[in-house]
Amino acid sequence: MWLVFLTGCDRLTIGDEEERIRGALWFEPVYANLPGFAVAVVANSPLPCEPADTPQNPRTLVDEIASAEAWWAGQLGSAATREGAALVILWFPEGANGDEVTTDLAPGVGPGGLTWRVFEAELTDRVGAISTWNPTQWEAVDDATGEATVVAEEDSVGIEFTLGEWSGDVTAERCDATEIARGLMGVLAGR
Numbered sequence: 001m002w003l004v005f006l007t008g009c010d011r012l013t014i015g016d017e018e019e020r021i022r023g024a025l026w027f028e029p030v031y032a033n034l035p036g037f038a039v040a041v042v043a044n045s046p047l048p049c050e051p052a053d054t055p056q057n058p059r060t061l062v063d064e065i066a067s068a069e070a071w072w073a074g075q076l077g078s079a080a081t082r083e084g085a086a087l088v089i090l091w092f093p094e095g096a097n098g099d100e101v102t103t104d105l106a107p108g109v110g111p112g113g114l115t116w117r118v119f120e121a122e123l124t125d126r127v128g129a130i131s132t133w134n135p136t137q138w139e140a141v142d143d144a145t146g147e148a149t150v151v152a153e154e155d156s157v158g159i160e161f162t163l164g165e166w167s168g169d170v171t172a173e174r175c176d177a178t179e180i181a182r183g184l185m186g187v188l189a190g191r
Helices: 002-007 064-081 178-189
Strands: 011-014 017-020 023-027 037-043 086-093 101-105 112-127 130-141 146-152 156-163 166-174
Touching (some): 011 086, 037 156, 064 112, 064 178
Antiparallel strands (some): 156 166
8 A cells, every 4th residue: 555655656547537636635634615524626637725925026016915816716617617627536434544544435424535637718807928718518426435645744645536437546645725625625516
């Protein structure tokens, strides 16, 4: 089991297709906006926990800090809405953040997961390099069953999961940005 996490595969398999995982975040229960549960978000798009640490340059007209925040928000939004987006949200009981814990994932009030895939999306706005998308054809499965193993480290959490036809293994970054978990779950709940 440990060998899987040490190799750092960061892959997502959906049926016969394989995608590279470009973003994975782990939220402790206090940050997850889901009382009693830790939440992991895994995507084939970048998912930065916070905006890039960009210094403000007083010699430019551009507000570098505001630009970094806008880019960050754009990345998070497109991770769930762009054409080709694939996202998995897994929630685990609070104690799943131990040395190595395997959890059954099932629909209902216990540990579980949600898969989200956008097949087609239309561009609704573009400001500079930041695009806003509206999914027009997607698939969401919020009652998939499966299993996940969690291995906690100081700054990261290794996760190996199978959820229906979706499976993956990734090292997720620990994140305390409550608005990310709330925002992504809100986007998906609204579909």
